[in-house]
Amino acid sequence: MQDPMNTKPDLTGVAALLPGALRPRGLVVLTGAGMSAESGIATFRDAQSGLWARFDPMQLASEEGFREDPQRVWDWYAERREGVRRAEPNAGHVALADFDRRHPGVLTVVTQNVDDLHQRAGVAETIRLHGDILRDKWLEPCPRGLGCDPATAVPGRPPRCADCGHLVRPGVVWFGEALPPQAFALAEEAVRRCRLLLVVGTSGAVWPAAGLAALARRAGAMVVIINPADSEIDADANHVLRGTAATLLPALLGAI
């Protein structure tokens, strides 16, 4: 099974690994933007095309970019939030949620996605590494230690605190920021103890999430990548299945 060069969609070989993962927390699925591509949510690279092609990611997804032009970043996220609200879970999200209902306690989803499609599909446990695009948070802590809800901010692009003037920002992890420590610790623990890690729709370019595949492999799990294109972590996998989330996840998980 140690065959990182196996890039043909060998579904039968990978499906044969599933019974061994049917134990408490035996299966982890690490998802990236490609997981939601067939729900109509652009991957990070796609999101750089069209209207926003003139900005680089550091301008749109970093604290420096936000401080430089808060309205530009707020408006970009407002458009992405609308896209997430309009989107529906695709057949891949549904296959994971159906598997979870049939085999409670087996599946942990670890996602880099900031959309809520795993939750809406009905997966019981999703560890969110990069935050939640539908939530707001304060750019900086309140100088008076008031801990106000960002929902109380004065509406604007972006909204701001009526008292301190502090800005509200999207509740996502930007470039250069640390992941929520508890979420990442839970993700590391989940991949260390699983028997099978499916890595779905990630380029493997964003760290530290990309390191979870190698961590799982070192801890003894089988690692399978599902992606229509090459990723930067293909060499960490035992198998690479070339195809999309909405096609391969139902085919793989539907039979068990």
Ligand SMILES: NC(=O)c1ccc[n+]([C@@H]2O[C@H](COP(=O)([O-])OP(=O)(O)OC[C@H]3O[C@@H](n4cnc5c(N)ncnc54)[C@H](O)[C@@H]3O)[C@@H](O)[C@H]2O)c1
């Ligand atoms: N839906 C979302 O929440 C969303 C969308 C865009 C970006 N992001 C953020 O951008 C960062 C980028 O990292 P990333 O690796 O997640 O995304 P990425 O954009 O770097 O890579 C997307 C990957 O998905 C693959 N892909 C495209 N269509 C697919 C499909 N139908 N099925 C399976 N795979 C498919 C691509 O080949 C690529 O490897 C992450 O931090 C993530 O939080 C999130």
